[in-house]
Amino acid sequence: MSTRRMTADERKKQIVQVALQTVHEYGxxxxxxxxxxxxxxxxxxxxxTHFESREQVLLSVLDAIYEEIFRIQxxxxxxxxxxxxxxxxxACSRFVGGRRTAGHAHLLLEFVTxxxxxxxxxxxxxxxxxxxKQLAEIIEEGKERGEIPEDVDSEQLAWMxxxxxxxxxxxQLMGLRASWHPNVSAELLDRILDGVTP
Numbered sequence: 750m751s752t753r754r755m756t757a758d759e760r761k762k763q764i765v766q767v768a769l770q771t772v773h774e775y776g777x778x779x780x781x782x783x784x785x786x787x788x789x790x791x792x793x794x795x796x797x798t799h800f801e802s803r804e805q806v807l808l809s810v811l812d813a814i815y816e817e818i819f820r821i822q823x824x825x826x827x828x829x830x831x832x833x834x835x836x837x838x839x840a841c842s843r844f845v846g847g848r849r850t851a852g853h854a855h856l857l858l859e860f861v862t863x864x865x866x867x868x869x870x871x872x873x874x875x876x877x878x879x880x881x882k883q884l885a886e887i888i889e890e891g892k893e894r895g896e897i898p899e900d901v902d903s904e905q906l907a908w909m910x911x912x913x914x915x916x917x918x919x920x921q922l923m924g925l926r927a928s929w930h931p932n933v934s935a936e937l938l939d940r941i942l943d944g945v946t947p
Contacts, residue, residue: 761799761809764789768810769856777859777869780807804867811856811869815876817844822883830891831942834884838910838938842917857918881907901945909941 755763767788771780782803786796800806821840825833860869884907891897913934920929 757799760789760791762813764791764796764799764806765809765813768806769813772807772810772856772859777807777856777863782806804869807856807860807869808872811860811872811876814856815880818880819883822880822887825884825887826890830887830894830896831946833887834910834942835938838913841914842934858922877911881911884910897945906941906945913938913941 764785768780768785771784771788775781775784780803782793782796785803785806786793789796796806800809818841821844822837824840825837827833828836857873860873863869865871881904885903888897888901888903888906892899892901892903916937917926917929917934920926920934
């Protein structure tokens with residue numbers, strides 16, 4: 750019985766998921782190419798046919814996480830913006846806490862504290878600014894449709910939502926998710942969004 754070989758694209762995606770899990774288990778410094786290769790069931794030499802360096806693997810993991818965050822946030826455009834923002838933040842919470850993305854908080858916080866020479870910190874900054882800009886644009890659309898008061902500062906509200914998300918990341922990393930979500934996180938989100946309800 751023959752088994753189909755993975756395409757190069759499928760293999761890259763698999764390696765990214767393995768790298769994400771490896772960061773979750775061993776931290777950023779422990780996510781070595783040897784561990785990632787072993788987890789993916791390939792040799793280190795084969796790993797380098799898909800990625801030029803360890804940093805490229807880690808940056809690809811970050812890209813994959815933010816692609817999903819962008820997709821989730823985009824869903825807020827399709828309905829009343831306040832309802833959409835609540836649903837998007839709840840979806841992001843499930844995404845961050847899910848087994849498949851359990852390394853999310855490790856990645857963000859460890860990337861932020863990593864050495865500048867590898868560019869990981871700057872990559873997080875770039876992605877987060879883009880994600881917050883996307884939120885601000887969605888809020889602006891809500892203002893144009895009369896769903897959010899015109900005097901609301903869209904960028905400030907977007908960053909408040911980002912702060913909520915960061916608190917979730919820290920709670921996840923410290924093993925305090927059960928204490929933070931859903932009770933405290935829901936209350937904080939309500940206070941943020943209720944303040945801009947028309």
